[in-house]
Amino acid sequence: MAKEIFITQWFSDEMLLAGETLLKHLDETxxxxxxxxxxxxxxxxxxxxxxVSPLVENEGPRNYYKRINDINQSAxxxxxxxxxxxxxxSNNNNRIVKAIKNSVLGNAVLGNNRLGRNFMSGVYxxxxxxxxxxWELLSQKLDKAS
Structure with a gap:
């Protein structure tokens, strides 16, 4: 079975890569x-x-955590x-996402960026x-049947 990474106060390459791998597997599902x-x-x-996913609201957080746990178990x-x-x-109403969305002009492409010591729309x-x-997925509302 896979090994869990050790989370420290400092952001590590190991954390970055483990997160990327999880996202890749989530995209595949x-x-x-x-x-x-x-x-x-x-x-x-x-x-x-x-x-953050609209499925968290649709399926419930417990089911979304189960999805992640299944990925971890099969690693x-x-x-x-x-x-x-x-x-x-979190669902699409996440406070950090809202703060970034309110602070960014238009639909700027954001990704693979380190953002330190930021104060956006009242959130530090x-x-x-x-x-x-x-931005497209963040604006979606999914039907419960989706």
């Missing part, structure tokens, strides 16, 4: 990842990988995975690594 980013929580100094022995303990799932974040921000 049509998980509709609208935004994904590592964020350093200022008070706890702990990194969390946040996955190859040489793959590093992010523990569910270090992952947060100490450090962040943004994998993607898919």
């Amino acid at each position: 049509n998980a509709k990842v609208a935004a994904a980013f590592w964020i350093l929580e200022d008070k706890d100094k702990a990194w969390e990988l946040t996955i 190859k022995i040489d793959e590093k995975v992010v523990s569910l303990h270090d992952i947060r799932v 974040f100490e450090d962040m690594y943004l994998y993607r921000m898919d």
Whole structure:
């Protein structure tokens, strides 16, 4: 079975690659990842990988975590995975996503960027690594039957 990565106060290449691998597997399962980013929580100094998808609202967070857990369980022995303990799932109403959306002009392409010490639309974040921000998926409302 795969090995969980160790999350530290410093953002590591191991965290970056493990997050990329998870996103690749989520894309392969049509998980509709609208935004994904590592964020350093200022008070706890702990990194969390946040996955934003309209499916979280549609399927419920428990089912979306199960989807991630299934991916982790099926990971190859040489793959590093992010523990569910270090992952947060959210629907499209995520406060960080809203803050970035309100601060960015138009539909700017955002992805694979390190954003440190930012204050956007009233929300401060100490450090962040943004994998993607898919404006089209973020504007979607899915039917419960989807």
